[in-house]
Amino acid sequence: MIAGWLQRYATLATTALVCLLLYIVAGSLYAGFFSPRVFVGFFADNAFLGIVAVGMTFVILSGGIDLSVGAMIGCSSIVIATLVEQAGWHPLAAVLLMLLLGALFGASMGSLIHFFTLPPFIVTLAGMFFARGMGFVVHEESIAIRHEFYPALNDLPATLASWLHLPDGGVQFVGRYLPLTAVIFLLVLAVGIYLAHWTRFGRNTYAIGGDEDSAVLMGLPVGRTKVQAYALNGFCSALAGAVYTLYTFSGNPTAGTMLELDAIAAVVIGGTLLTGGAGYVAGTLLGVLIFGIIQTAIIFDGTLSSWWTRIAIGFLVMVFILLQRLFQRTLGSARRRPS
């Protein structure tokens, strides 16, 4: 029983341990690291990475990969900004449209990948070019968003809190410690966990990533599920673009450059196998947190330049991959054919 439990949660536990360790080390090195503000920052500042990573988790679980997410963030943000500032749309309408477009975009890539058996790497690569290009086509430079709805939107959690008649202290707490971006991230995370563990779609995704041929023979809706996974990811990246506009009050076609790498790194560090079929959405959360801790620590340090984040993340990915290999070799159990 223990062996089974261990087998299943080993990598997740390791990631959690590393996350905790990093947090403690950073906190002991830098004064003020343990403050609640910093903690909230992990969620709020990395919200778009986190949202994208949740979507990416599903795609990777299904055995695929999606390189277009970063480009989609840029495209999404500039489309929203353009619609709002230049076409006079209401932000909510713009965001909703973009979410729909994102999902459709993902679905199209998923369809090409499945129905014509094209390699996911290539198709989503083309998707990345396409999205990035379309972003620039819509508007070459960044646009600042001045619509009055935006600040109101940011204050939404606090507004809701006072609407719910929470005491003044409570409203302040919500306002300081539950910024909208973080809330959206947590919501997406919660939905992700629900989808992964309590819906047929989620379990089918795991099955397809585990052994696609068997999944077909078992009668699972492989095509539909794959397309759904990519659509979900497209939705998430469009949403991340919307969150980006919330965070920066602007839309920028260059936003999200190389973000897909960070997302993949977060998913991998979180314990999801790149081959698919194994991993947890909660792991991705841990991966994003680790990313946030490292980045914040480097800012706190002041002497280290930002590119150390890249080196640290690369190093961590390597450590985790090697650990995964170690676990696979010792606890792995596929029986060989006897003779």
Added chain:
Amino acid sequence: MKRRQGQRRSLSMPRIVWPLIALALLLLFNLFFTDGFFHIEVRDGRLYGSLIDIIDRAAPVILVSMGMTLVIATAGIDLSVGAVMAIAGALAAGLIARPEYSVLSNFDIGGSFAVALLIALLISALAGAGNGTLVTVFGVQPIVATLILMVAGRGIAQLLTSGQIVTFRHESFAYLGNGFFLGLPVTITIVVAMLLMIGLLVRRTALGLFIEAVGDNPTASRHAGVRPHFIRLFVYSLCGLLAGLAGLIAAADIQAADANNAGLYIELDAILAVVIGGTALTGGRFSLLGSVIGALLIQSITTTILSRGVPVQYTLVVKAAVVIAVCLLQSERFRLLIMHQLRRDGS
């Protein structure tokens, strides 16, 4: 180099046909619609013209694609080539220019380009070998193993240049990017030379056979006495080396090392070139020439678009469309679908 014709899939044409057709169509298009596209003039004993330009600009991609072809043939992939390009450029520029903000200023190589070149190429090959070691000795998946260097490598390049763009003035170095040899840009000469060398290396020795065997069925290859580890280590190292060379050319071109932008997204272009050229991502049979054609195709698209006066952002969109088109044409299912449709309409 060139695949033996007509033997791979008995029901369809060799995959190299499609990119060739695409390239031919593109050139044809330019012949009719772009003035002076095929115009080549000779000035001071040197050739100039759009065509020359295409090959010149495509040089880094072509070099990287060659290395990528062999890696993909072993059923692997190398995402770190862009980062390695940046590192190579940063190393060479830093060792030559020795700006104070860079840690490289501590090394005195006497301004010798040869030494800088050697060091940069050596480190690049070692980086590739590092990837190869992760893949062979530690059994890490190629995507992940090279992802590590892709993420960390750019950070390392930035570390070497302290985030600045390092400019240099050095005649020999600049010659690499802008000089001419026998009337053609040096870059073209280098590309042709490497193509010949590597082509001979894989087709005149048994290396090509071993690479294809390892990519197709590594277990059976090992069983037959091939050393998959050795083969993989070799191709990743070679890929790193070629990336380094491409990085030097890129740096020489602008006489500066830009750690942020050097080789940005070039791995994607290279993988595209390889796939367009007919080598399957799953490994096995490969075609160096096909990848070269693929790289030329990609570069031609960019040049065609620019020369038509279309804003540069459309390049990306068009590249995307071309990629999808070529992949679809190579997809068995798509062709069957089209033939089915044509037959229906015909009858």
Added chain:
Amino acid sequence: MKGVRKTFPGMIALDDVNFTLRAGEIHALMGENGAGKSTLIKIITGVHRRDAGAILLDGQPIEAHSPAHAQMLGISTVYQEINLIPQLSVAENLHLGRQPMKLARIDWKTIRRRARESLARLELDIDVTRPLASFSIAIQQLVAIARSLDVEARILILDEPTSSLDENEVKQLFTVMRRLKSTGLGIIFITHFIDQVYEVADRITVLRNGRLVGEYETAQLPRLELIGKMIGRTAADTPRPERARPHGVTERNIFLQANGLGRKGSIAPLDITAHSGEVLGLAGLLGSGRTEIACLLFGLDRPDSGGIAVRGRKVRINSPRKAIAEGFGMLPEDRQSQGLVPDLSLRENITLALQARRGWLKPLSRKRQAEIADRFISALNIDTTNAEKPIRFLSGGNQQKAILARWLATEPALLILDEPTRGIDVGAKAEVEKLIASLRDRGMSIIFISSELEEVVRDSQRVIVLRDRAKVAELTAEDITEKRIMLAIAGSETT
């Protein structure tokens, strides 16, 4: 099924085949390789579409469009490679695609409970929360069968279910099958193990070359006649190479001597001696360790104990490359994953090991390659129109011969053959046995591993008997009989 016909480009896979399955019976479907068994099954299960003929279930015509659809119609298949998801739990595997839901959430508790109940019906009591891959193949198979039953199969197709099972597991499977039969399920049992057919099948259908040979009651069909129907000749015509002459072997001829060679968890330390000009047979049941010894000798595994000496000289073989350098060759048991390089041509596959030994700097010219390949193509009678096609287009038997050719091309001093006749038709089997004898006569040392006892008896001069990963006996000359070997395996004293 009536008058079913199916063609593929260039061949007729099935021609006017009839097949009838009754409820509550175990019906064996037999035929040599290429007979059409798997094509027939693929048509029933919706993987292929038939070109002509009718399929009726309970008298009603049906047509499965896909495996999923076939399942809905009540036709379930359990393949040799367990087609379930290894990383997911047993309970989940049983319910994938039809998980019970409670308030828009998957009801895991019910899943676990139902899983235990399903498995209990097959007398299986295991921890259903553990990943499927952590159990043995036999148990995984039972889980696959349980899943079929859960989706209310009327017909259960078992495709070579016993190939990876040991004797006890086979018995367990048969008990389950008999119980299922009594509930009215119709079972199609595809196998090539003749003993098993006689043990558990009610009726037998034999296919040959895409045609129906006949449908028989097991009780009324003697074994000899069955074999005759499968190969198309009566037993009397079966070419049998002459009984191997006892060969004079002396200390001089020892090629390989391994003492105390063993590996934890794989094979207990044993001594093995191979002489030049002799065929050494390794006999034993599935799982007894025969392939494991071969892997140790050939450098695919590292031994924990003991050493190997070649012609008196101690050697350390830690990779196939080293083994090949010492003059070994090995025809692997699983030619698909360990032998073939599918996209390379026949010619390249045949010359691969030879080229590997020569090294990358000394390539064989196209001409030389063709010469060598052609020599073996004709010697082994490999049926192919063009040696340039990727080898995956060749039939199983020819692929086997190609890999054999690969090793013969290296002219080894010691050739290890692991199940060389598995999966090839009877005619080719005889050719291979003749070849083995002639190689032996030319001085090659041969280690011959086969599950077919009569082959081992017929072709070997000495036999090492293995049981449960340990050597239990070594027989020479007149002692080599099927009875003696079986006794040794059974464990009683040999007189």
